[in-house]
Amino acid sequence: MSVPGSTLRGARLPAALIGAGVAVLALLAGPAASPATASSRPASVAAASVRTATTASIGASLTADNGGVLAPGQELVTSVTVTNPTDTAYTAGSVGLWLDPQPQKTRSDLASWLTSTDAVSGRVELGKATLPVLEPGSSVVVRVNVPAAAIPFAGRTTSAVYGLGATVDIGPAVANARGSVVWSPGDAATRSTVGVVMPIVSPSTGDGLISGQDLATYTAPNGVLTRDLDGLQNHATVAIGLDPMILASIRALGNSAPTSATAWLDRLSTLPNDTFSLGYGDADVAGQIQSGLPAPLQPTALGFALDPKNFSPTPTAIGEPQNPTSTPAATPSPTPTPGTGTTLPTLDRLLAWNYSLRGIAWPGDDTLRSADLAPLAAAGLGTVVVSGSNTNADKLDSTPNAPQHSGSSTLAVSDQRLSEALRQAVSAPSDLAWNAAMSKLNAQLQLVSAEGTTPHHLLLALDRSWPSSGTQLQRTLDALFTGPFAAPSTFPALLSSAPSSELAMTDAPESQTRIDSIHLLLQDEKSIDAFATILSDPTTLTGQTRAQLLTLLAVSWQNPRTQWTTAVNASRQSTVKTLHSVHILPTENVNLVSAQGSIPFTVSNELSTEAVTVVLSASPSNSRLEIDAPTTKTIPQDSRATMLVPVKAKVGNGQVILSLQLYSPTGVPIGDPSSVTVDVHADWEGIGALIFGGLLVLLFGFGLVRNILRRRDQRRNDADAQDEDSTQDEATTQDEAATQDEAADTRTTPGGTDG
Secondary structure, eight states, X not given: XXXXXXXXXXXXXXHHHHHHHHHHHHHHHOSOOOHHHHHHSOHHHHHHHHTGGGGGGXXXXXXXXXXXXXXXXXXXXXXXXXXXXXXXXXXXXXXXXXXXXXXXXXXXXXXXXXXXXXXXXXXXXXXXEEEOOBOTTOEEEEEEEEOGGGOXXXXXXXXXXXXXXXXXXXXXXXXXXXXXXXXXXXXXXXXXXXXXXXXXXXXXXXXXXXXXXXXXXXXXXXXXXXXHHHHTTTOTXXXXXXXXXXXXXXXXXXXXXXXXXXXXXXXXHTOOSOEEEOOGGGXXXXXXXXXXXXXXXXXXXXXXXXXGGGGSSOOOOOSOOSSOOOOTTOOOOXXXXXTSOOOOOOHHHHHOOOOXXXXXXOOXXXXXXXXXXXXXXXXXXXXXXXXXXXXXXXXXXXXXXSEEEETTEEEEEEOHHHHHHHHHHHTOSSHHHHHHHHXXXXXXXXXXXXXXXXXXXXXXXXXXXXXXXXXXXXXXXXXXXXXXXXXXXXXXXXXXXOOOTTOOBOOOOOOHHHHHHXXXXXXXXXXXXXXXXXXXXXXXXXXXXXXXXXXXXXXXXXXXXXXHHHHHHHHHHHHHHHHTSEEXXXXXXEEEOSSEEEEEEEEEEOOSSOOEEEEEEEEESSTXXXXXXXXXEXXXXXXXXXXXXXXXXXXXXXXXXXXXXXXXXXXXXXXXXXXXXXXXXXXXXXXXXXXXXXXXXXXXXXXXXXXXXXXXXXXXXXXXXXXXXXXXXXXXXXXXXXXXXXXXHHHHXXXXXXX
């Protein structure tokens, strides 16, 4: 039975706990607002405070059409993209567009305003649009248009940058976005001279050359290399940094190169743009110097990629100077096999190009130290393209000019924030993304123009990526140079402009992890160079290894989206496989029962394209065995051969550990050492020889005695036969004499009879 009042107390207890919790939260949050303050707070602000906890559930972005530039008489057209990353659908809401009435003064002010979440005092509401239902995981674009007559700054006669804002209300969620618009009434703005430098590189690889199949893909319509050339139409002032690996890859294929690739090369040769050479494979020059190399590495040989049958007849030369400059430290490509009648291109011919600019290095963003400049200059790279984020440019009161001198080097400093906006526009996948990027670019160019009446000289650098399309690149360059705030400039003209004395480099070395990886790759190359001395032409292996190393050092691998660590590990595993491709196969214990002989060992050559010449050396663990001399043999590719180790056994029986090691003809150890146990039983040979000799003595002795006895018997028999013959002769004589006497007597007796 319940007691009256207990239910009341039970109901009051949770209420009391809730009240206490609210009070604690209020204390933790800070002093409570006074009633007057609370009552005077606008309802919209209070609602926003209530929804603060849910603002992260949706996202919003804002951009203005026409690259964010608005001229008198034009309607302001904006796009607000609202994204719902949650699993919950939101009911219909609204999007409000507003304006900060105070124009932005500097680039730093604009950057701060765009990232700020502070309330804007006196903001002007420009318009509102309905937001439809937002499904889970979806996005919707809401257009908010402002008529030309409703533009608050339409009466302004000079250009300016204004901040735009959008507030999204949908169900319990709220989101804010910020953008900008450039007011361009047609006044005589100060135009900055702007130069653009663009790399022409291929996607990241570690193969040393681009395959024919990949070349066909890259140079096909809308291929990554084709887009570069498409976008440069009518923009001859853009300077091109060209990766010579692309040239070598096409030329190394000779007459088997894809038709689209040779057509692309021919098209490139007709461009009027200034060109300069990047490192082979666009190898990272800063990382090489920071890893301890005195100068950036160069390719050494590409003969491994040449097939004589692809060079008969000789392919047409495209883009080659009459007398190509020799590549530093270059080794000529191998001559053709005698009797083929085909002349293969040299390394210099594979890499040659009619460059109009020379001696330029272009490291990746934020990778250079001041200490790197002197080694680069000593290597002939006296002009260095440096990202603005590698300098103090953002800390200066005004935008600096691009040139800057440091010792014997000339720095071409790109404006980093302008470059990033240009890159985003070039790679934009949609009109919306392109307008957003161009809004950033145009707003900054207007603010640079407003810094004074003296034109600035700016360099914009694209990164190691590709336009989303050739038309997108051309569209971006068209918009840049036909706008009211920029005039095109060539790279040499930009370098000849007045330098900014306050501009200085700030060291931005590469990470120790990357430098350690470069060290390992360099050590692997040294190991391969030593190993290659077993080949008749070491450059077939060392040239390929150097080319692969340079492509692994490409600047494009610095992009965090690439799998550089995976590529480095794969390269190192390939090196280990190569270094162990020539080895001694395991051998069971050997029994040696003679004083001297040859022990056979099997050596395997797993290289699929190269014969090797190796020297097998053996050393015994004790004096029971003596090795006559090392054995040398040439083993065909992908095969095995038997090599004999001549040995001599000394006095005594027992085990000997025979240590085996392969060497190249120049004395470089090849593969891992191995060993085999030899059981020496050399005394058995002596005992066996003694027994055999004794048997021979007995056999010969027996035969000798037998012969002597036989001869003695024969002489005895011969003597007896002679005696018998003598007796018979004497008897015969006597008989004959008697017969003669009897006959005589008969003749002398009358009647012929005895008396």
